[in-house]
Amino acid sequence: MARKGADIVIETLKEEGVEYIFGHPGGAIMEVYDALYRDGTIKHILTRHEQGAGHMAEGYAKATGKVGVAMSTSGPGATNLVTAIADAYMDSVPVVFITGQVPTHLIGNDAFQEVDIVGITRPITKHNFLVKRIEDLPLIIRQAFYIARTGRPGPVLVDIPKDITQKLSDVKIPSLDEVKSSLPGYKPHTEGNPQQIKRAAKLIMSAKRPVLYVGGGAVQSEAQDELIELAELMNIPVTTTNMGKGAFPELHPLALHMLGMHGTYYANMAVYNCDLLIAVGARFDDRVTGKIEEFAPQASIIHIDIDPASISKNIVVDVPIVGDVKVVLRKLIQEIKREGAKLVFPEERHNWIRQIEKWKKLHPLTYRNSEKVIKPQYVIEEIWKATKGDAIIATGVGQHQMWAAMFYKYSYPRQFINSGGLGTMGFGLPAGIGAKIARPEKEVFVIDGDGSFMMTMQELITAVQYKVPVKIAIINNGYLGMVRQWQELFYEKRYSEVDLSVQPDFVKLAEACGAIGFRAEKPNQVREVIEEAMKIQDKPVVLDFHVDREENVLPMVPAGKSYREMILEDGKKSVDADTMYLVG
């Protein structure tokens, strides 16, 4: 049963259970598109730009945990994927990128649409392959899926020269066992060292002021039940990073919400004063820690992570546990229960929780609403209410992203989809489309900025073509708002190149694309347009919210500074250092 390489590609993708490919055809990948057409089982979403395909595959993967697939031709098709590949790398998103390549005999000859995409993406992929022999093709594709989804997930690129897709071969599709044994250097640790788990259990029971610091790894491993059980069993408050949102329900009384640069006052106070920090699938990113020397300065640190290279990278930890978050947490809970699940300092623990409640009351997450002008935070709250807190939210990058992180309350993993590590403007719309395709039963809201939206707005047409009813709420302030905020705070209001007030009429733009558009200019219109939008379920809806132009995202810890320098509200410079420091 000799068949073309292109057919082997499709056959292997089907073996991997691929339902959707997000992509864009071109010369070097035409054979695969032909095989896709002839086979007819896998659905293909034709994006208007390859970057959109990459982010859609990411959105699909982030919403489901399944491997997303993006495909493009060689040269510019491949380079247009690069931003999405880097994005997936930074946020550990399992995506397989398939690129066409010029025929083998032309590689290195500066052929038409040739680029060394394997070389370009080497530092931004978990692994990548150039297929040199048709006999290797099915094994390489299966390896790519296996590597992408296991261990710390990440993007894998497979570059296939055109002649390989045209040659004939009767090579078999290898089994999963064959795939595993073909990768002797790749064995992710999932179990966690039992001795370290014992040490961690002891520390947790004897801590006076512990905090759970939960990141994207907990979302990836879907460890919500375990987190809730551990937090409740030991009475530990939980703060989640931007990537960890949804890993712990935000309406839970132990929830501290986000920490770090735009973290809540109470989360940052808790972390600053804790004596034990339990990091779960988080990587001590600089947006979280601020000034390293003053990050949780009194705390011992337990770090659970699947990636050994993430442990003690930025901060030396006391108890490193390499393993899958869910597996390790289960064992940790067992161990704590086996030890009697007794707190050594129950009274101190009780007081710690009371102290945190006080902090929550002192500076809750809030904003000053207005009758005259729409406050961006108000829009997010209204979306939260209208969707009963159940929608999947995808965002671009900037102020709107942080407001979406702060003012929508997330309750389940994979609910908040955004570009955390790379901070890719334009991520929101394509990622939201990918998420809606993956989870059609869920309402999906893209909360976007006017700047971010314009970076990938061509994908609105894609959503119209495939009747994907995403709601796109543009938090329109006519500025590159986050840059403007930094210019206001750190550059004496020199607003250099951030004015976007010359912009398309987003309602007409939506209509021109065959979507629906609504605009809200006054606070009393906000709820109405959201409710109207939610009635439409056969095409995308663009909601253009004209918001207060110079609203700031607060609280804020300036980059590289200590939590002590947290700015709580406009005009009030920072937290009084004397009031924030406790010693046990």
Add this chain to the structure above:
Amino acid sequence: MSELSQANPVKAPMLRETKKGSVRKHIITLLVRNELGVLARIATLIAGKGYNIEGLSVGETHERGLSRMTIEVIGDDVVIDQVVKQLRKLIDTIKVRDLTDTPHIERELALVKIHTATPRARDEVLRIAEIFRGRIVDVSQSTYTVEITGTEDKINAFVELLKPFGIMEMARTGKVALKREMANSEEDV
């Protein structure tokens, strides 16, 4: 706040210790799959930390498809530790080990072409080569080419001694290294 037990406000912030290591030469040994791009992957990773590879040797092992790589790199202990962890993560690396503080054997081979126009120079170079257990592997009317193996120090000393005669060209392989099995066995001469 005062009603909280053990919780007293203080003014001076505590500081968390940050890791700082000393900068020195590390020798890293890797067992790698002999796949397309493996060297580029490793080099990219090290260059990405802002470090230069000072020495590098690669060769096949007795096992098919596996190569042994020895890399010398000058860097901060803490960063090198991170580099080693990241090298281990690469799909094509089977084993990665920083041998710097582990008893190990290391050897290097050098070919040195020396200007030997006079009989006196020939005698002298021959004698020095003998002392260093080097071998003359190529001769012309005005040159000797000597092959020498040994530790870095030995080769450096040899090269220093030959400099006055005029070294025309030289090539060094970079170190190869293996961990010692008997930790207290003596360093051989």
